[in-house]
Amino acid sequence: MFKNRSYVFGIGTGIIVGALLLQIMSVRASAPSQTGIALDEMDPQKLKVEATKYYQVFDKNTKVFTQTEFDGAVLKKVKEETDKLAAAKPQEQPKANTPELTQKIIIYVQPNLDATAVSELLVKSGIITDRKAFITELEKQGGNTKIQIGYHVFEGFTDIPKVVTNLITVQ
Known part of the structure; x- marks a missing residue:
């Protein structure tokens, strides 16, 4: 009766397999978590311990610097220290890379x-x-x-x- 019977058979098989996979995925989504600890039952300390396994966790009042802020602070501190050294020892100037007259x-x-x-x-x-x-x-x-x-x-x-x-x- 149908000339393309294998084509129709393939479409039917694909629909059936897709429906089975959809059912399996919907059943798996309602399965309990792998760790066995539900997040609703967890106190903040346990939640923090679990989160530190995968993420960096900081307290709310801890100051976190970006890389540019950190670099700026380091440069500022280095400048302060070099100014202190220059003020402490003004008689010792670094010699330039130029040769002396008799060298x-x-x-x-x-x-x-x-x-x-x-x-x-x-x-x-x-x-x-x-x-x-x-x-x-x-x-x-x-x-x-x-x-x-x-x-x-x-x-x-x-x-x-x-x-x-x-x-x-x-x-």
């Missing part, structure tokens, strides 16, 4: 170092303080590819053109 600094420039790597090396050793000014002066003198490999000696505080000249001339 010799020797730097070894390795092969295949570009201008940015050499500028980083010079800043870390305290010969220069501004990378961009050094690279600009190096480009101005045409020394991007002329930096000599080997040891370079710098005595005292030197300005950037002298540093560039020292790096591009053979010693």
Whole structure:
């Protein structure tokens, strides 16, 4: 009689299985809780103990900080402490990363170092303080590819053109 008998049979089976699953879910929703403790019968202390298993629980009068509030408070405290230290010991000033006038600094420039790597090396050793000014002066003198490999000696505080000249001339 029907040409698509298997299609109708599949729809009927799906409806029956769906109804059975719906009945099972409705019966399960009314089942007692797994812990065996009903929330209605629980006093506040037991409720707090159960909640601490899954959540952070704080008393109502406990102040809870956000991350930004905490960071602000830490920065404020650090500033206060540094001000106290500066007021307590004004004679001891931290020395800058600049060489003294009589100090010799020797730097070894390795092969295949570009201008940015050499500028980083010079800043870390305290010969220069501004990378961009050094690279600009190096480009101005045409020394991007002329930096000599080997040891370079710098005595005292030197300005950037002298540093560039020292790096591009053979010693």
